[in-house]
Amino acid sequence: MTKEEYKEIYNQEWRKEIRKSVSPKERMAIPRVVMPTVPVEERIHSQRIEVNKGLSLEAAQLEAKRCLDCADPGCMKGCPVGMHIPTFIKNLERGNLLEAAKTAKSISALPAVCGRVCPQEKQCEAQCIYHLKLNKPAVSIGNIERFIADWERESGNAIIPEITEKNGIKIAIIGSGPSGLACAGDLAKLGYDVTVFEALHEIGGVLKYGIPEFCLPNYVVDAEIDNLKALGIKFVPNFVVGVTATIDELREEGFKAFYVATGAGVPKFMNIPGENYNGILSANEYLMRINLMDADDENADTPILTGKNVVVVGGGNTAIDAVRAAKRLGAERSIIVYRRSMDEMPARLEEIHHSQDEGIEFYNLANPIEYLADETGRVNKVRVQMMELGEPDESGRRRPVAIEGNIEEIDCSVVVVAIGVDPNPIIPNSVEGLKTSDWGTIEVDDEKHSSVDDIFAGGDIVRGAATVILAMGDGREAAANIDKKFKSEK
Amino acid sequence: MNKIVSKEQLSSCVYKLEIEAPIVAKAQKPGNFVILRIKEKGERVPFTIVESNPSKGTISIVIRNMGVTRTKLCNLNVGDEIKDILGPLGRRSEISNKGTFLACGNGIRIAALLPIARAMKEAGNKVITIISAKTKDLLILEDEMREISDEIHVLTEDGTHGEKGNFTDPMRKVIEKENIDYCMTIGPVDMMRDCAKVTKEYNIPTRASLYSIMVDGTGMCGACRVSVNGRTKFTCVDGPEFDAHAIDFDGLLLRIDGYRNEESKKLQHLK
């Protein structure tokens, strides 16, 4: 949106009125809303209880009132997809929830998801004037977004999208994570005949197999998938493109373009001695057993490893999700081992806070160097090299440096490795001429177009492990460019 | 949903199921496997594809009734349905005319050897087969293996069927007598380890087809990892076949029991 376009929306009569209705001083006097949560004792016995309960209408509107509706809003610049944040907030304030929901949906395909999982404290909320200039906590944008999207879903007033007349052009979306879903939705609305292929038995990508239900309940994702089904999109689970059928074979079946959104799902290991002992597993394995195969349910067939002490290696969202899952499976001590300090942890701040409330222990500035096992080959100790922070590295975070001779041991019977993931190699390996970077991501131009004419790509397979909002945004951009390609060919 | 179209009992504890899976049947090659999940809340478990019939749209798998999902599968009947089947997974076996091919199979995993041995025979190799098992009940598909072999040795450890003894004895005899160009070993981990030891002595290129605990089967979890030549590999996407002389069999032996306690608890529950 250009500045002029924003100015026009900003200067609509209703908007001016709502701005004037309360003085900035009054607005600034309102304290930031506190998200109500399920009490710790209740929530730490289940993987399936969402911690955040959501805001009431009154609370959400009061929080909306805090927003000063800046003429040049920083929050929109902080948002990777330029969400029209003040516009949905002011619509909420004036009580036009449907318009608020429409605004959010016009930019994000998944506002109920992003409201829950975006790292707002690093994006929109980091650029909020309250935070930047007023020395007060930012407007709670994520919680407002979530409220609006949940309201839309629960009110029965779901926005029915306009669909262009069907054009019969077959498009294949490969991977059903947020990027694939966003692309599929837009293309279906533009009249394309869309099929989504997914390797796993569940649709949703990381939203289903990775992020636990205590952060993002399945029903939120399923509601989005149902909406997409209602648009006529076909979903084919248990289908690995490149293996079950190649892209060439799909071309023969009449698919005219492909959007590759296969994610970065290959877990990294550290390649240190003892890492293949039993009891040491990737976060993907651990979370998939729970999220995808119900291992937390005693009546399910899937086994899961439990132990008195569970160590999770890493400091990102995945690590925090895994360590909280371990607590919920009954571990006495659930311990994060992370090589930098608390301040450098890339995980969402809210999740770190929730995990602290839940009694998660943090063993910071420690880096595993070796695992020890009992006579059955089951891990029983991790040896960690203690670290201190040195000079900042390329990421701007202070680099951890080993403190010579300072090595400690932690007793544990389960270790979950969550130190990162690599791009999924299946499509790059199976398509000739598809250009990839040295680290295996697919290379695309500004239009998400790969080196192969009918193949577009986006999300984590292009960016490496990134975020839901960026993956979603890529999917929407790719859809627009795929449409442009076919329109120009006409 | 994938319907079971036929069920055959191969021994007192081993069954063969033929299941509708048209897309998999069409794409399957020797060495491929599938991951299946019987029902909602089920686990995902890998099985080698023993046979496929693309025109009929079916694949066959062989199962021993042990473990939770395996026991449940054996209890299914013709007409029952399996919720999810994913495949064909894994790298296909390299099939070519190498000359004389030694096929070593043990126990229920003879089922995984059969499609490879058959393809090697069709590719023009002389096929010498040694199949063995602990006991008669675990020695399966003997007739099928005999049919595609130029020479076959059948043994059981307890002597309940065929010759009594260990498979390495006939193996050495065959190797002394014949010029073996290539060997494939498929069986329990300790059997493959022993087999690889012998072929290593004679410098015979040998592949072993591994089995391991799997979750996704597409390289996303690392449950199936194994050390080959000192480097961590994922059995599902890098395998299931590897150079038998480079595999860390001892590490693998520990890893395949990684969930034994948890599984036996579930099994008790089932009974």
Ligand SMILES: Cc1cc2nc3c(=O)[nH]c(=O)nc-3n(C[C@H](O)[C@H](O)[C@H](O)COP(=O)(O)OP(=O)(O)OC[C@H]3O[C@@H](n4cnc5c(N)ncnc54)[C@H](O)[C@@H]3O)c2cc1C
């Ligand atoms: C545990 C965990 C927690 C996270 N928490 C957050 C968070 O709180 N906030 C946030 O913003 N981000 C979070 N992330 C990151 C975020 O989930 C990802 O950036 C995002 O999901 C990427 O979306 P995607 O659509 O590119 O890929 P994915 O969501 O990874 O989906 C890719 C899909 O493609 C499928 N696939 C792969 N290859 C094939 C093939 N050949 N054929 C068919 N299907 C295939 C895969 O099975 C998968 O389902 C988290 C990630 C994890 C793992």
Ligand code: FES
């Ligand atoms: S089964 Fe998950 S990586 Fe092989």
